[in-house]
Amino acid sequence: xxxxxxxxxxxxxxxxxxxxxxxxxxxxxxxxxxxxxxxxxxxxxxxxxxxxxxxxxxxxxxxxxxxxxxxxxxxxxxxxxxxxxxxxxxxxxxxxxxxxxxxxxxxxxxxxxxxxxxxxxxxxxxxxxxxxxxxxxxxxxxxxxxxxxxxxxxxxxxxxxxxxxxxxxxxxxxxxxxxxxxxxxxxxxxxxxxxxxxxxxxxxxxxxxxxxxxxxxxxxxxxxxxxxxxxxxxxxxxxxxxxxxxxxxxxxxxxxxxxxxxxxxxxxxxxxxxxxxxxxxxxxxxxxxxxxxxxxxxxxxxxxxxxxxxxxxxxxxxxxxxxxxxxxxxxxxxxxxxxxxxxxxxxxxxxxxxxxxxxxxxxxxxxxxxxxxxxxxxxxxxxxxxxxxxxxxxxxxxxxxxxxxxxxxxxxxxxxxxxxxxxxxxxxxxxxxxxxxxxxxxxxxxxxxxxxxxxxxxxxxxxxxxxxxxx
Amino acid sequence: xxxxxxxxxxxxxxxxxxxxxxxxxxxxxxxxxxxxxxxxxxxxxxxxxxxxxxxxxxxxxxxxxxxxxxxxxxxxxxxxxxxxxxxxxxxxxxxxxxxxxxxxxxxxxxxxxxxxxxxxxxxxxxxxxxxxxxxxxxxxxxxxxxxxxxxxxxxxxxxxxxxxxxxxxxxxxxxxxxxxxxxxxxxxxxxxxxxxxxxxxxxxxxxxxxxxxxxxxxxxxxxxxxxxxxxxxxxxxxxxxxxxxxxxxxxxxxxxxxxxxxxxxxxxxxxxxxxxxxxxxxxxxxxxxxxxxxxxxxxxxxxxxxxxxxxxxxxxxxxxxxxxxxxxxxxxxxxxxxxx
Numbered sequence: 001x002x003x004x005x006x007x008x009x010x011x012x013x014x015x016x017x018x019x020x021x022x023x024x025x026x027x028x029x030x031x032x033x034x035x036x037x038x039x040x041x042x043x044x045x046x047x048x049x050x051x052x053x054x055x056x057x058x059x060x061x062x063x064x065x066x067x068x069x070x071x072x073x074x075x076x077x078x079x080x081x082x083x084x085x086x087x088x089x090x091x092x093x094x095x096x097x098x099x100x101x102x103x104x105x106x107x108x109x110x111x112x113x114x115x116x117x118x119x120x121x122x123x124x125x126x127x128x129x130x131x132x133x134x135x136x137x138x139x140x141x142x143x144x145x146x147x148x149x150x151x152x153x154x155x156x157x158x159x160x161x162x163x164x165x166x167x168x169x170x171x172x173x174x175x176x177x178x179x180x181x182x183x184x185x186x187x188x189x190x191x192x193x194x195x196x197x198x199x200x201x202x203x204x205x206x207x208x209x210x211x212x213x214x215x216x217x218x219x220x221x222x223x224x225x226x227x228x229x230x231x232x233x234x235x236x237x238x239x240x241x242x243x244x245x246x247x248x249x250x251x252x253x254x255x256x257x258x259x260x261x262x263x264x265x266x267x268x269x270x271x272x273x274x275x276x277x278x279x280x281x282x283x284x285x286x287x288x289x290x291x292x293x294x295x296x297x298x299x300x301x302x303x304x305x306x307x308x309x310x311x312x313x314x315x316x317x318x319x320x321x322x323x324x325x326x327x328x329x330x331x332x333x334x335x336x337x338x339x340x341x342x343x344x345x346x347x348x349x350x351x352x353x354x355x356x357x358x359x360x361x362x363x364x365x366x367x368x369x370x371x372x373x374x375x376x377x378x379x380x381x382x383x384x385x386x387x388x389x390x391x392x393x394x395x396x397x398x399x400x401x402x403x404x405x406x407x408x409x410x411x412x413x414x415x416x417x418x419x420x421x422x423x424x425x426x427x428x429x430x431x432x433x434x435x436x437x438x439x440x441x442x443x444x445x446x447x448x449x450x451x452x453x454x455x456x457x458x459x460x461x462x463x464x465x466x467x468x469x470x471x
Numbered sequence: 472x473x474x475x476x477x478x479x480x481x482x483x484x485x486x487x488x489x490x491x492x493x494x495x496x497x498x499x500x501x502x503x504x505x506x507x508x509x510x511x512x513x514x515x516x517x518x519x520x521x522x523x524x525x526x527x528x529x530x531x532x533x534x535x536x537x538x539x540x541x542x543x544x545x546x547x548x549x550x551x552x553x554x555x556x557x558x559x560x561x562x563x564x565x566x567x568x569x570x571x572x573x574x575x576x577x578x579x580x581x582x583x584x585x586x587x588x589x590x591x592x593x594x595x596x597x598x599x600x601x602x603x604x605x606x607x608x609x610x611x612x613x614x615x616x617x618x619x620x621x622x623x624x625x626x627x628x629x630x631x632x633x634x635x636x637x638x639x640x641x642x643x644x645x646x647x648x649x650x651x652x653x654x655x656x657x658x659x660x661x662x663x664x665x666x667x668x669x670x671x672x673x674x675x676x677x678x679x680x681x682x683x684x685x686x687x688x689x690x691x692x693x694x695x696x697x698x699x700x701x702x703x704x705x706x707x708x709x710x711x712x713x714x715x716x717x718x719x720x721x722x723x724x725x726x727x728x729x730x731x732x733x734x735x736x737x738x739x740x741x742x743x744x745x746x747x748x749x750x751x752x753x754x755x756x757x758x759x760x761x762x763x764x765x766x767x768x769x770x771x772x773x774x775x776x777x778x779x780x781x782x783x784x785x786x787x788x789x790x791x792x793x794x795x796x797x798x799x800x801x802x803x804x805x806x807x808x809x810x811x
Binding site: 007211221222224225385386388389392407408410411412441442444445446448449450452453456457458459460 | 476482483484485597598635639644645647685688693
């Protein structure tokens with residue numbers, strides 16, 4: 001596995017970044033495609049075939065959509081793309097889940113059934129690249145984009161290694177044209193931005209996410225017995241871990257792409273500073289939430305229908321969003337909780353006004369805190385392996401269960417909260433992820449120095465895989 | 472000069488941290504480079520055994536706490552030196568690797584006694600894979616085996632020159648650093664493995680038996696959830712026997728006695744699961760024609776235990792004595808323990 005925080009990735013990136021400016025468009029795309037397949041094949045070369053199937057299907061469907069104007073033929077082509085992509089997801093990600101669930105359901109009503117299960121491994125990144133290629137065919141079907149006639153550029157669009165296994169889930173309209181320029185060049189500004197993004201991403205991953213991870217594991221591993229302070233610190237730690245891990249990954253992906261002159265979309269925009277849940281979903285995993293909005297919520301009717309239908313649409317969208325993260329009922333429960341949050345917010349606040357999405361000020365401390373608590377509560381279902389574990393965890397906190405305090409966890413999680421807050425607050429003010437470059441030299445020097453020390457302390461073990469690789 | 476402000480500040484801060492680390496270094500224990508403190512301490516203890524090692528005990532925390540090599544060798548005239556290589560929480564897959572990495576690298580014992588309990592044979596036990604990979608990838612282990620790549624050599628170089636790198640894993644537990652250096656708060660569990668020189672864990676010795684309902688729930692939802700035998704962990708047990716035989720080491724299996732009536736409450740199918748486990752052990756023993764010992768007289772007798780499966784000193788003494796007596800009655804060829 002070639003994780004972003006591994007030595008192998010550093011070598012691959014250095015070679016690609018070194019060779020990329022020496023080539024022209026076709027050569028650059030060949031290089032990126034080769035590097036992308038090498039990157040993916042390093043995990044398991046057999047699953048490259050799935051990538052190829054998705055690429056070939058959606059390229060050919062795109063060409064078909066270009067040629068055919070008839071609605072019937074176009075719908076048939078779109079159906080082929082959906083069947084192939086969703087079929088791959090159904091087999092590799094969801095088959096065993098639904099088979100087991102059906103068997104349990106039948107067993108509960110007294111009908112024993114020996115359902116077949118598949119002995120398959122979940123291919124890394126399958127949820128990301130299938131959603132990306134589906135958005136291409138849907139946009140082509142809706143005539144929002146012109147299907148490409150360049151199979152090489154399309155293959156790179158599907159497999160581009162910085163965002164292949166954990167996003168951002170890019171839209172063809174944004175990314176594909178960047179593989180069609182005559183020659184991509186990364187300028188001085190790109191390099192500076194790229195290095196800042198990669199540095200920030202590694203800091204969030206290594207110093208925040210990986211540092212709190214063992215304490216989160218301990219807390220969730222003893223959900224039924226640990227004291228409430230340990231449990232509270234554990235779930236707070238998980239809120240930081242998943243944010244540091246995933247936004248860190250996104251920063252490194254954006255930075256790596258920027259080294260090649262390619263601009264990937266912003267995937268996280270200080271979500272824990274949101275003052276309501278709607279705002280949270282506009283700043284958390286933006287590429288997925290906008291995908292769900294454009295290809296699921298709006299086609300269901302969005303909010304242009306009755307209030308009840310809008311709540312239903314929100315709930316369906318979030319339930320499927322939960323299921324996207326993993327084939328388990330705990331993820332569905334997490335989605336349901338967020339669906340309920342969004343419906344409640346809509347019920348009591350109506351439409352989210354522009355002002356509510358602006359940067360929060362001091363007077364917003366209470367709503368920001370309330371939103372953070374609601375989101376953190378939902379992470380219990382996301383992280384717990386079973387409902388029993390989630391229930392034990394929550395009842396342990398609510399009942400103020402007595403138990404020894406994991407002091408080390410407190411010493412690690414609290415500074416991680418402070419570091420995350422500093423990063424997000426300064427970015428919120430600076431409106432960009434490399435806001436640190438605008439700080440006074442003295443402050444910047446101190447910040448870099450502290451980050452370097454923290455990096456030395458928390459690096460050094462075998463690289464911890466990114467959480468979102470499993471989705 | 473202004474352009475140099477940022478790099479100079481970074482260098483000054485890191486240099487200050489390095490100076491601080493050098494001051495603190497002598498107050499904190501050696502860094503943990505193996506997967507656990509137990510593996511690290513035991514690897515060092517095994518390496519330090521100069522004499523021939525006659526008998527080795529393997530297993531999880533149950534074997535580690537309940538079998539005393541010193542008493543055993545005192546009672547066994549043919550076996551003069553013994554070591555308990557049991558590793559808490561680990562499964563046979565890790566026991567096997569640890570024996571290969573430590574015991575068999577230095578010694579060819581005459582007898583291997585494997586103390587087994589049901590907890591470690593669940594092929595679906597959560598965290599099995601993570602445990603194995605953490606063990607396999609631990610830098611201390613790889614260094615001990617001489618398996619160094621460029622990356623590890625670079626880290627070794629950094630650690631040999633900079634205290635900040637040397638003690639970084641200790642600095643990840645700042646509360647314990649404060650406790651060790653300034654004697655404030657709890658010292659924590661560093662270097663607190665409480666092992667005898669022969670590798671036995673002795674912290675349970677003075678405890679009396681207690682039923683802890685939370686622990687039952689924890690086992691039911693953790694180690695015993697999705698219980699399944701006969702797969703990779705049983706295969707690992709077979710591999711341990713094969714490895715021993717290749718070296719001319721005799722093997723005895725011991726089904727460790729427990730507070731079975733309470734432990735069964737944590738098992739999905741209660742006593743039936745215990746019976747299935749015992750049958751699986753019988754199958755392995757007869758497959759290899761090796762001795763499988765059981766001590767029914769100690770099962771469910773609370774006076775011997777500190778919890779459901781770990782014993783207090785009364786239990787350790789009784790079990791080790793009974794084991795030594797039973798081993799003398801078994802027809803073993805103890806002269807074959809030679810490296811082949």
